[in-house]
Structure formats: structure tokens, C-alpha cells
Amino acid sequence: xxxxxxxxxxxxxxxxxxxxGVIDVRGREHFYVASGCIKTPPNAPLAxxxxxxxxxxxxxxxxxxxxxxxxxxxxxNVNPAATLMLGQARGAALAAxxxxxxxxxxxxxxxxxxxxVGKGKAAKEQVQHMVVQMLALSGTPQADAADGxxxxxxxxxxxxxxxxxxxxxxxxxxxxxxxxx
Amino acid sequence: xxxxxxxxxxxxxxxxxxxxGVIDVRGREHFYVASGCIKTPPNAPLAxxxxxxxxxxxxxxxxxxxxxxxxxxxxxNVNPAATLMLGQARGAALAAxxxxxxxxxxxxxxxxxxxxVGKGKAAKEQVQHMVVQMLALSGTPQADAADGxxxxxxxxxxxxxxxxxxxxxxxxxxxxxxxxx
Numbered sequence: 629x630x631x632x633x634x635x636x637x638x639x640x641x642x643x644x645x646x647x648x649g650v651i652d653v654r655g656r657e658h659f660y661v662a663s664g665c666i667k668t669p670p671n672a673p674l675a676x677x678x679x680x681x682x683x684x685x686x687x688x689x690x691x692x693x694x695x696x697x698x699x700x701x702x703x704x705n706v707n708p709a710a711t712l713m714l715g716q717a718r719g720a721a722l723a724a725x726x727x728x729x730x731x732x733x734x735x736x737x738x739x740x741x742x743x744x745v746g747k748g749k750a751a752k753e754q755v756q757h758m759v760v761q762m763l764a765l766s767g768t769p770q771a772d773a774a775d776g777x778x779x780x781x782x783x784x785x786x787x788x789x790x791x792x793x794x795x796x797x798x799x800x801x802x803x804x805x806x807x808x809x
Numbered sequence: 810x811x812x813x814x815x816x817x818x819x820x821x822x823x824x825x826x827x828x829x830g831v832i833d834v835r836g837r838e839h840f841y842v843a844s845g846c847i848k849t850p851p852n853a854p855l856a857x858x859x860x861x862x863x864x865x866x867x868x869x870x871x872x873x874x875x876x877x878x879x880x881x882x883x884x885x886n887v888n889p890a891a892t893l894m895l896g897q898a899r900g901a902a903l904a905a906x907x908x909x910x911x912x913x914x915x916x917x918x919x920x921x922x923x924x925x926v927g928k929g930k931a932a933k934e935q936v937q938h939m940v941v942q943m944l945a946l947s948g949t950p951q952a953d954a955a956d957g958x959x960x961x962x963x964x965x966x967x968x969x970x971x972x973x974x975x976x977x978x979x980x981x982x983x984x985x986x987x988x989x990x
Contacts, residue, residue: 675880675913678903686908699856708885708892715896716903722859723904727867732856 637694638780647772698783818875819961828953866905879964
């Protein structure tokens, strides 16, 4: 049995703040490693804001060396300009991940809430509460950092069964996603 | 007088096709270097599509070594999902550019048309026609490649005067943009 932990980097992209969380997973145990927020200067040119996101994610990967990444799928806003900006921030974050050849998985907010709280309609505070509980944190992390940890936990929780099946040869990885044969 | 050419990489981001064009600029002369299209597999997971964009731009920068980049500002679509996808593709392209520390400038479609054709309401064919004329091309490049060349030309045309002022010390670069002192 494999007892080496898998390190997961979770990212919650936003146009102003990108949350991140790093956890270690061994079997059904989860351990907190790090979390935080990447804040972009709101009045800076777009290229500069993109650079802030990319360089911070580069630094996080260099410091913590995750093996997999999980990224929250963003809410499509009714405001087209806001949606475009959010898309650009998310695209930059994904670019920084794939440039390091990190297998990258996506989860919707619904999937995150279902995995972490057990129901898709959970409030943001419930997600934060469960993140604190599951990782035995001594304090509550910032909302965006908690979302980064939540998406990392989601990836871990949804793939316990899959990882076991993989080891038994019942699954294959295709295009970076698990698929049942 | 500086007679060494400046090499500019122009990028026209799209959710399915990202056009690029590379030109050399010496004084008021423009020379074609390269152009083409980066096509992303439409049914692949987003991370894979982002990887295609980032890796192709990486290869283009390695092959042609541009000194500056110009990126077209995209049209905000009425369809939020399409806008988000376009934003993500554009964010990935910008990430690839800033990761190479390329000074990156943005131009709207209106600015491109005004610079290349002389009027903001020019048809797409007129832009293509002027790109062929200005770079003395023997054939017409694909639409997206022509748009990449057009945004590179726009950056060259709009900065002739600025570049001259820069050499005289009348301008400074702040946050990647030219500013009058």
C-alpha cells in the first residue's frame, strides 16, 4: 500500500483575489500545508495583474511542489466585462499550473459544497467551518484561502475511490481526467 | 540614430483560434517575419486547451525572440459562457507573454482599424488588405494570422513618435506603458 502523501494545490480564481490552499493527502487523512491570497493591484494594467497571478503561483509551486492541482470553476457573472476579467484571471492561473505540467482538475462550486459540506446549497460559512474541522486548523483562514483549501479537499475526497480503483487497474487517465474503462 | 530593428509579436486571442504575427520595425519600415494560428482542440478539457496556447506562444517566443508584444482587446460577447472562455484563452496568452518578461501592450479593435486602415469602422477584409500592402506579402494570410500581424503593426505605428520622444528622454516607461513626463 502506498503511504506517501499526495500534495494538492487548490486554486479559487478571482478577478481581484485568487485564493490558494495546499494540503497533503494520505489515504483518508488530510493535512494542512499552506494557504493564502494573491491580491492583484486593481488599477494596474491587465498585463501587470496577470503577471502578479502567474508569478505568485510560480512561487507557490516552487515552495511546496504539489503533484496535482484543483481549480474552482468560476461563476459566470451577468456583467460581461466582469466575466471577461474573471476569465482572464482564471486563464492566467491555469496557464501557470499547466506550464509546470501539473495535472489540473476542475470542480464547480456545487461539487465543492457537496464534497466538503455534503449538500450543494451550503452557505460559504459552512464551507469555511468544514475546512477548519477537516484540516484541524487552529483559526479560520481568509474566505478566499478557505476556498482554495476547499477545492483541494474536494479533489482529495472525490478521488479516494478513484485512486483505489486506479491501483487495481480499473481506471485509466485520459486527457488529464479519470475515466472508467 | 538607432538602426537596429525592434521585433514585435502581435497576438489576437480567441477561444478556438489565437492568431499571431511577428514583424520587425526599423524607423518607419516594417518587415514581415512570421505569422500563423494556434488552434485549440474544441472538445478537450480546458486545462489541455490552455496548455496548447501557452506552449505554442512559448515556442514562438523561443524561435523569434520578440522584444515587445501587442495583444488585441477582445470583443465582449453577449453569451456569458463564451465571454468566460474567451477571457480564459486571453488570460493564458497574456500569462505566456509576461512569463517571458515581454513588455505587453493592449489595443482595441477600433485602435487596430484606425492605425492600419485609417478609420475605426473598416471591414475585416480592409484590415487584411492593408496588412498585405504594408508588409509587401505575396499572399493573403489567414484571417486570425492577419489580425495578429495587424495588432503588431498597430503597436509599431502608434509608437513611432513615442519611440523618438523616448530617445530624447521626454518619456518614461511606467508599469509597462509609455507615459509623458
